[in-house]
Structure formats: C-alpha cells, structure tokens
Amino acid sequence: MGLRKKLVVEPGTRVRLKDVDAAFHGDYASAELAKDDLAKNVVRLAELQQKLYGEKKHALLVVLQGIDAAGKDGTCWHVMAAMNPQGTSVTGFKQPTAEEHQHDFLWRVHPHAPGLGEVAVFNRSHYEDVLVVRVHDLVPKEVWSERYDIINDFETLLTTAGVTILKFFLYITPEEQLARFAQRLDDPARQWKISEADYKERAFWDQYIAAYEDMLAKCSTKHAPWYVIPSNHKWFRNLAVSKIIEETLDEMNLKLPAPTVDLEQIRKDYHQAVKAEKGKA
Amino acid sequence: MGLRKKLVVEPGTRVRLKDVDAAFHGDYASAELAKDDLAKNVVRLAELQQKLYGEKKHALLVVLQGIDAAGKDGTCWHVMAAMNPQGTSVTGFKQPTAEEHQHDFLWRVHPHAPGLGEVAVFNRSHYEDVLVVRVHDLVPKEVWSERYDIINDFETLLTTAGVTILKFFLYITPEEQLARFAQRLDDPARQWKISEADYKERAFWDQYIAAYEDMLAKCSTKHAPWYVIPSNHKWFRNLAVSKIIEETLDEMNLKLPAPTVDLEQIRKDYHQAVKAEKGKA
Numbered sequence: 265m266g267l268r269k270k271l272v273v274e275p276g277t278r279v280r281l282k283d284v285d286a287a288f289h290g291d292y293a294s295a296e297l298a299k300d301d302l303a304k305n306v307v308r309l310a311e312l313q314q315k316l317y318g319e320k321k322h323a324l325l326v327v328l329q330g331i332d333a334a335g336k337d338g339t340c341w342h343v344m345a346a347m348n349p350q351g352t353s354v355t356g357f358k359q360p361t362a363e364e365h366q367h368d369f370l371w372r373v374h375p376h377a378p379g380l381g382e383v384a385v386f387n388r389s390h391y392e393d394v395l396v397v398r399v400h401d402l403v404p405k406e407v408w409s410e411r412y413d414i415i416n417d418f419e420t421l422l423t424t425a426g427v428t429i430l431k432f433f434l435y436i437t438p439e440e441q442l443a444r445f446a447q448r449l450d451d452p453a454r455q456w457k458i459s460e461a462d463y464k465e466r467a468f469w470d471q472y473i474a475a476y477e478d479m480l481a482k483c484s485t486k487h488a489p490w491y492v493i494p495s496n497h498k499w500f501r502n503l504a505v506s507k508i509i510e511e512t513l514d515e516m517n518l519k520l521p522a523p524t525v526d527l528e529q530i531r532k533d534y535h536q537a538v539k540a541e542k543g544k545a
Numbered sequence: 546m547g548l549r550k551k552l553v554v555e556p557g558t559r560v561r562l563k564d565v566d567a568a569f570h571g572d573y574a575s576a577e578l579a580k581d582d583l584a585k586n587v588v589r590l591a592e593l594q595q596k597l598y599g600e601k602k603h604a605l606l607v608v609l610q611g612i613d614a615a616g617k618d619g620t621c622w623h624v625m626a627a628m629n630p631q632g633t634s635v636t637g638f639k640q641p642t643a644e645e646h647q648h649d650f651l652w653r654v655h656p657h658a659p660g661l662g663e664v665a666v667f668n669r670s671h672y673e674d675v676l677v678v679r680v681h682d683l684v685p686k687e688v689w690s691e692r693y694d695i696i697n698d699f700e701t702l703l704t705t706a707g708v709t710i711l712k713f714f715l716y717i718t719p720e721e722q723l724a725r726f727a728q729r730l731d732d733p734a735r736q737w738k739i740s741e742a743d744y745k746e747r748a749f750w751d752q753y754i755a756a757y758e759d760m761l762a763k764c765s766t767k768h769a770p771w772y773v774i775p776s777n778h779k780w781f782r783n784l785a786v787s788k789i790i791e792e793t794l795d796e797m798n799l800k801l802p803a804p805t806v807d808l809e810q811i812r813k814d815y816h817q818a819v820k821a822e823k824g825k826a
Contacts, residue, residue, distance in 0.1 A: 318737055340630055349625040349635040350618060350668060356631055387631060442818055449812060455804040456599055463814045523736040531730060533744045537723055 268508050271491045273484035279492060281473050286437045288494035295499040302499070305506040309346035312510065313383060315518035317351040320381035322516050323427040326509065327386045329395070329479075330434030331472060332462055333444040335495050336387050339434065342502040343509065347383060356387040369393040369411065370418055380426050390415055391431075394479055399471045412482040419488040429488035430512055432505055433476060434495040438469055549789050552772045554765035560773055562754050567718045569775035576780040583780070586787040590627035593791065594664060596799035598632040601662035603797050604708040607790065608667045610676070610760075611715030612753060613743055614725040616776050617668050620715065623783040624790065628664060637668040650674040650692065651699055661707050671696055672712075675760055680752045693763040700769040710769035711793055713786055714757060715776040719750055 267290060273279055292298040316322055326343065328336045340354050355376040364372045370390055378384035394415070398408045419429055436444075445462060448454045465472075484490035491508060495501040548571060554560055573579040597603055607624065609617045621635050636657040645653045651671055659665035675696070679689045700710055717725075726743060729735045746753075765771035772789060776782040 314734065337629070337631060344630040345626065348618070349621055349630070349633070349666075350637055352630070353634065354630040385630075439822055442815065442822060446815060449808065449815065453595065453801065455808065456802045458804055458806055458808070458811060460806050460811065460814070463811065463818065466818060520734065521737045523739055525739055525741050527730065527736065527739070530739060530741065530744065533741070534723065534726060534730065537744065537747060541720055541723060 267504055268491075268511055271493060271504060271508070273480045273490040273492060275485050275489070277484075278481040279477060281435060281477060281492070284435055284492055284494065286435050286440065286494050287496040289497050289500040290504070292500065292503070295497070298499055298503050302503050302506070305503070305510055306346040308510050309343070309506060309513070310348070312513040312518060313347040313352070315520055316383065316513065316516070317348065317381045318520045319518050320521075321426060322518065323378035323380050323425070324383045324509070324513065325378055325386070325422065325427050325429045326384070327389045327391070327429065327431040328434065329388065329391050329431070329476075330495065331436065331441065331469075332465060333441045333448075334434035334436045335498055335501055336434060338498060339432070339501060339505055340385055340387050343506055344385065346506070351381060352383045352385075353378070354385045354387060357389055357392060370414070374418075377422055377425075378427060390418070391479055391483075395472065395475050398475050399468050412478070415483055416485055416488075419483075419485070423487045428512060428516070430509060431484075431488060431490045432508075433480060433490055433492050434501060435492055436495050438466065440496045441466070548785055549772075549792055552774060552785060552789070554761045554771040554773060556766050556770070558765075559762040560758060562716060562758060562773070565716055565773055565775065567716050567721065567775050568777040570778050570781040571785070573781065573784070576778070579780055579784050583784050583787070586784070586791055587627040589791050590624070590787060590794070591629070593794040593799060594628040594633070596801055597664065597794065597797070598629065598662045599801045600799050601802075602707060603799065604659035604661050604706070605664045605790070605794065606659055606667070606703065606708050606710045607665070608670045608672070608710065608712040609715065610669065610672050610712070610757075611776065612717065612722065612750075613746060614722045614729075615715035615717045616779055616782055617715060619779060620713070620782060620786055621666055621668050624787055625666065627787070632662060633664045633666075634659070635666045635668060638670055638673060651695070655699075658703055658706075659708060671699070672760055672764075676753065676756050679756050680749050693759070696764055697766055697769075700764075700766070704768045709793060709797070711790060712765075712769060712771045713789075714761060714771055714773050715782060716773055717776050719747065721777045722747070 289298075292301075316324065328339055330336050344352055344354060353376065357373070360369075360372065373386075373390045376384060376386070394408050394411050397403055398405075422429060445458075448458055480490045480492065491504075493501050493504050570579075573582075597605065609620055611617050625633055625635060634657065638654070641650075641653065654667075654671045657665060657667070675689050675692050678684055679686075703710060726739075729739055761771045761773065772785075774782050774785050
C-alpha cells in the first residue's frame with residue numbers, strides 16, 4: 265500500500281500540516297480490519313530485532329515527536345513490546361537538568377545512541393531544542409536557527425557508525441487533543457499526569473505547527489527521514505510506525521552470524537558429556 | 546502458597562544446592578494449570594509498575610544470576626514484557642572492557658542502578674566478580690574474598706536511596722543444561738550463540754556450585770535477599786520470579802500521586818477550549 269512513500273517527508277520539500285489529514289487510516293476501513301496486520305507486524309519485528317541483535321552490523325534509532333497527547337508513550341509501548349528488552353532501550357528527554365544546561369544541547373543525547381545490534385527509541389529528543397525552546401524563546405533566534413544544521417551533522421555522524429535513523433512526527437488535530445485531555449480528566453489512573461501547562465500550551469498551537477513544519481523541512485534527509493504519521497486513530501498510528509520500522513529492517517537484509525564453532529565437534533562433546541553424566545548416575 | 550518464604554535464602558543460613566530440587570514446581574501439576582496465574586501476574590505487574598513510576602518514591606532492582614542456559618534471558622523477557630518500557634531498563638554485564646578493568650569492579654555497575662520510579666534488571670551483575678572471577682582465578686583469593694562485604698555495603702547504599710533489591714539465582718541441573726544445549730544445536734536461530742566455552746565450563750561445575758553457595762550464604766541480607774529459583778521448568782521459573790516481584794511491589798503500598806492541579810478549574814478550562822474550538826469551526 266506504499267504507506268512509507270506516502271508518509272515520508274521528501275528531503276528538500278515542505279509539508280503544510282493543515283493539508284495533512286490526521287484522521288487518515290489508509291486502506292483499512294476500521295481498527296478491526298487492521299488487527300491481523302498489526303499482529304503480523306509484531307511477530308516480524310521480533311524476528312528482525314533478534315537478527316539485528318545477533319548480526320551486530322546495524323543499529324536502529326527511532327525518534328518520536330508530537331504535541332502533548334499525540335501518543336508518544338503509546339507508540340513506544342507498542343513498538344517495544346515486540347522486542348527482546350535485551351538490546352533495546354527507551355530514553356525520554358524531559359526538561360534539561362542544571363548539569364545538562366551547562367553543556368551543548370547534544371551532550372545529553374549522544375550517550376543514548378544505539379550501538380551495533382541495538383534498537384533505541386527516543387521519546388522526545390534533541391528536536392525539543394528547535395521546538396519548545398523556539399516557541400518559548402528560551403534561547404535567542406540566532407542560537408536555535410543554527411541547530412537544524414548541527415542536528416543534521418550529528419545524525420550523519422551516527423549513520424557513519426551503522427545507525428539507521430527513523431523519525432516519526434505524530435500528528436493529531438487540536439480537537440483530538442482536547443478529546444484525549446477529557447479522557448484523562450475522567451481516568452483516576454492518569455489524573456496525576458494532568459498539568460495546567462497542557463492547556464496553556466494550546467495557546468501556542470500555531471507557533472508549534474510553524475516550528476514542526478520547519479523541523480520537517482530542514483531535517484528530513486535521505487539518511488534520516490521524517491515521517492508524518494496521522495495519529496488521530498491510535499491503531500493506525502501503531503500500524504504505520506511498526507510497518508515502516510519493519511520495512512526498514514527488512515531492507516538491511518539482516519542475517520544471523522554463522523556458528524563460530526565446529527558444530528560437529530560440539531555434537532561429539534555433547535555426546536561425551538551425556539555419557540559422562542550417565543556414568544555418574 | 547508461600548513461595549517467597551520457601552525460596553528465600555534466610556540471611557545467615559547456608560543452602561546446599563544439591564539438596565534443592567531444580568524440577569520443583571510448587572502446587573501446580575502442570576504448565577497448563579499455571580497458565581491463568583501467570584497471565585494474572587503479568588497484568589498485576591503492569592499495574593504496579595505504573596504506580597511505582599507515577600509515585601517516584603521507590604525503585605526496584607532485579608538481579609539475575611545462573612549458570613549458562615539457566616534462563617536469564619527468558620526471565621528478563623517474561624518480566625519486562627509486562628512493563629512499560631519507559632521507566633524500565635535491562636543491563637547485561639558481559640566480560641569487562643579494558644576501560645572497565647581500570648576501575649573498581651562496581652564502577653561499571655553503579656550507573657545502571659534504578660532511580661526513583663524505575664525498574665532495572667541486571668542480567669548477570671557485580672556477582673560475576675565472585676563467580677567466574679573466583680572459579681578461574683582471575684584475581685587472587687585475597688581480592689575476591691573481600692568482595693562479599695563490599696557488595697553488601699554497596700547494596701545497602703542503594704537501599705538508602707529507596708531501591709528495593711531482589712536477587713534471583715536460577716538453578717538448573719547439569720542434565721537440564723545438556724538438554725538445553727542440545728536444543729540449541731538443532732535450532733538454526735540459536736546456533737550462532739554456541740561456543741566451545743559452554744562445554745568447557747561444565748568441567749568447572751562443582752567449583753561454580755561452591756561459588757554460588759558462598760554468594761548465597763554471604764550476600765543474602767534482609768535488605769537484599771537471594772532467592773533460589775528451581776528453573777528446570779521454565780514456566781515455574783517465570784511464575785516464581787514474577788510472583789515474588791509482584792508481592793514485593795505490593796508491600797510497598799504504592800499510590801499514584803494526587804493531581805497537582807485543581808481538576809475543577811481544568812474542567813472549566815477544558816469547556817472553554819471546546820467552546821473556542823467550536824467558535825473557529
């Protein structure tokens with residue numbers, strides 16, 4: 265169905281988010297009809313991650329961005345549930361600490377880059393430094409406006425070490441955000457997460473959209489493309505993200521390494537050990 | 546069924562592993578009959594971890610040790626699959642790197658201790674420094690023999706910062722290990738993991754057992770108890786470990802924090818936002 269081609273931000277182009285249908289759900293008429301494909305993806309992701317982990321020639325970095333309630337946590341959970349926790353990590357980037365502020369903006373990010381064989385997910389990322397930081401004037405324009413190039417260079421550096429980068433911008437409408445806030449208001453398990461800031465940030469919606477559009481235009485590159493994921497439907501969001509990850513891993517042509525030992529010799533050792541064990545009994 | 550009491554190594558006592566039945570499976574006649582309890586545990590673990598994460602007053606460290614093929618990876622997967630990947634981590638400790646060798650043996654471990662609200666699993670751990678290191682004389686006896694006290698002090702330090710520590714020794718028989726090696730030999734997805742060392746290490750079985758017994762006797766403390774998990778049956782191993790984690794979290798009496806905002810005010814803000822949204826449309 266060409267989801268990947270449909271959702272990628274072609275390098276050098278500019279997406280107008282108001283032209284994107286956040287409620288898009290591809291060729292699936294309903295969540296029910298997507299169920300089998302979702303389940304299949306999960307199984308495939310598990311297999312592919314095991315190969316990536318065994319081969320240790322590639323690494324995968326998944327970056328998630330999106331406005332509050334767009335579903336970053338839910339996407340993390342969905343994608344990672346498919347994978348062996350050994351060899352995978354999720355890092356959430358919150359407000360920088362005092363120590364982090366005393367360094368360049370990539371200092372706190374770099375240590376979490378995945379090594380060969382690993383999958384890392386960033387729940388928010390270095391892109392916050394051209395999003396919230398820009399919208400709220402936390403640094404002067406001449407500082408944040410230089411960061412797009414710096415980020416592109418940084419991502420290039422990661423790819424020189426075998427990292428494939430996939431960046432997902434989860435896009436919901438303001439109406440959908442409000443509906444999700446309403447659900448939180450009535451859910452005792454999630455009320456503690458509500459902050460007034462959630463509502464205050466809504467006043468900056470248009471500025472955020474402008475910042476997202478610049479981020480997508482300036483930092484979708486061949487080696488680290490951005491995808492705009494229509495996310496009003498959670499099931500479609502999960503399906504699109506996991507499908508794009510699956511296809512990307514698939515193209516790596518991952519192969520488990522050959523045994524490093526002489527299996528025949530090992531079989532002999534094995535039979536000897538069995539004999540010895542029986543001798544003891 | 547008092548599994549926890551049955552499997553814990555009471556501080557100050559010594560376990561003779563040859564007296565432990567590695568095929569023990571509690572009150573369950575079969576894996577089939579344990580299925581419902583396993584599924585229930587997974588749901589409970591997910592709930593409890595969400596509370597731990599929200600409350601941020603406690604942390605949990607799970608340490609897994611066991612001879613090769615005892616099931617450390619499988620246990621990790623089972624336990625972590627229940628939890629939100631955000632706020633949880635798995636660290637595998639392999640042979641130390643050159644840089645790690647240039648520091649004290651806890652230097653590489655300390656950064657992976659869980660912070661408040663987090664769950665960390667160590668797949669192997671600082672205990673390797675009184676296990677493989679001792680069995681193969683990698684440091685003199687006067688060095689490794691002092692490490693038991695050092696480890697106890699280190700674990701006490703972690704508990705002062707709100708960390709609860711659970712340590713699981715997964716115990717299988719040499720016959721069960723051989724059977725698992727045989728399965729690997731015939732599984733193309735796992736042949737690459739086989740090394741001759743696996744078989745060579747079997748020659749040191751008795752020395753490992755002696756080292757495990759010392760570790761259990763010297764380092765099972767009130768604040769960081771060791772549990773010996775009969776692990777010949779994978780399903781019982783998963784059930785026992787998840788049950789002990791569940792009961793431990795349960796005793797913390799975890800509570801989600803109260804909302805930090807005036808929910809009534811937020812409801813008003815919400816209705817205002819809905820109105821504004823409608824005004825635009």
